Amino acid sequence: MLSANYNNATGDCELSSMDRLTLAGSSSFVTAEGYDYMENNCIEEPTKLCEFKKLNGRILKTVDSVYQDVGSVDECRELCLSSPYRCHSYDYGDTGEMVCRLSHHSRATLSDIQEPYLEVPEAATYELSSCYNVSIDCRSGDMVARIQTSKLFDGKIYAKGSPNSCVRDVNNSLEFELSMAYDNLECNVRKNGLGRYVNDVVIQHHDKIVTSSDLGLAVTCQYDLTNKSVTNEVDLGVQGDINNVATHDIIVDSPNVAMRITDRNGEDMMQSAEVGDPLALKFEILDRNSPYEIFVRELVAMDGVDSSEIVLIDSDGCPTDHFIMGPIYKSAQSGKVRKIQIIKNIVTAKV
Structure with missing residues (x-):
């Protein structure tokens, strides 16, 4: 809190996020008998x-x-x-x-x-x-410019070149923000290299007039889109003379991704399965706050005997043989989870 009003008669203490500096130029202060007014000069601004x-x-x-x-x-x-x-x-x-x-x-x-x-x-x-402190929140589908000021701001913030279509009007506030979706042509977010998005933002103090005190900001979001390998192994218990160990390798975009063999309901199972068991592959981003979602492609089955390969999911993310591998399903709860039903058990698979 920036200031406080103390009522000497009642003992009430009223805290406020405003003070004489944030309200400079306004008529918000009045004389009040029996009150003590105090300001916090140690708070960070x-x-x-x-x-x-x-x-x-x-x-x-x-x-x-x-x-x-x-x-x-x-x-x-x-x-x-x-x-x-x-x-x-x-x-x-x-x-x-x-x-x-x-x-x-x-x-x-x-x-x-x-x-x-x-x-x-x-x-x-x-x-x-x-003063203006600026922070950028880089999310899965947009960038958000957040502004914190030391004095009440009354004006607007907008993407440069779009003062009427990608804009946020601000009415006497110390904090405000502007969201700019990557697929919104009006906000003019530009892709500059792999995983890099840039834009220009204007903080305008008057709703209609551009003045010398207005600020122009260049904002950038950089995403780590380098590939990472995730490996999961499960021992398929097969009756008979065949002993196999299934190894699954998947190359996906950052961040950390886990791949597990589950039952058809997506529930975890023991680290063994019989041939013919109804199984599914589950791909999941571990960080729930990550802005990324998953796209699975190029799933390849490998024969445990002669190491021959069969493409099950192609480069577009589609199954090549519906008798072996079902389609990829997105979780209803989150875009960070994908599930594939295995129609016929595959001994070894890699992505």
Whole structure:
């Protein structure tokens, strides 16, 4: 929480996610007798993509921190953004050569202080206007740009070139997002190499007008589509003189995939089976939160005697012989599970 109101008469404490800085420029604060207003100056807030406004001809009379031998105004700016408290303004070189001064105050928090500034014609104070922390969520069918701001945002976020068709209107919020589906032509997500998707996003402060304070972002999602081999072995107990060990190798896309022999209902079974038992192959992504789904192809049966091969599932994922291998079924609960019914038992198979 950023602030709190304490009612001295009732003892009630009201917490708020807003403060004078997030509400700067609004008329949200009113005088209330019997209340104490408190702000949290230790909470972490967005410190990326920050914009400072230059106030010419004035510097603060008192500050929180003073640094000597700071090489440039940009270094002073970085000291402000990385300070252990919520730094909202700084000045550089106005009180001494290479001197950087930091303060948690800005005009929004100085309204109750009389004459907080010194008027110095050649001096300047740099006041934090707003910051934006951007994160990208790369999902199975879309990318989501999530924005967290330090000041209430009222405007819109949209994919560059599509301000009306791939857009999210934002009304006085500190957090907002834009989802851009890979198959949505309006959002103009571009595929740039294997498993790499890119797009440009605009954060616009006014619903109709583009201003110099608007931000343009390049966002990228990179998926690991390198092949991985998954091996599963099961001992088929066969009556008679034939002793076989079935080895199954499957090459699938990342992430980790398990392959098991199950009964027709998809339930696990013992590590042995008789020839003629109704079986199924079950392919499953282990990570339930993974954005990937499974596509099974090129399933090959190998004779345990002469090692001859029979293609059971072709490169398109279709069975080549319905008397041996049934079609591939997608689980009704998840796209991360595929099941194939084995019509006739195969001794050894690999993918």
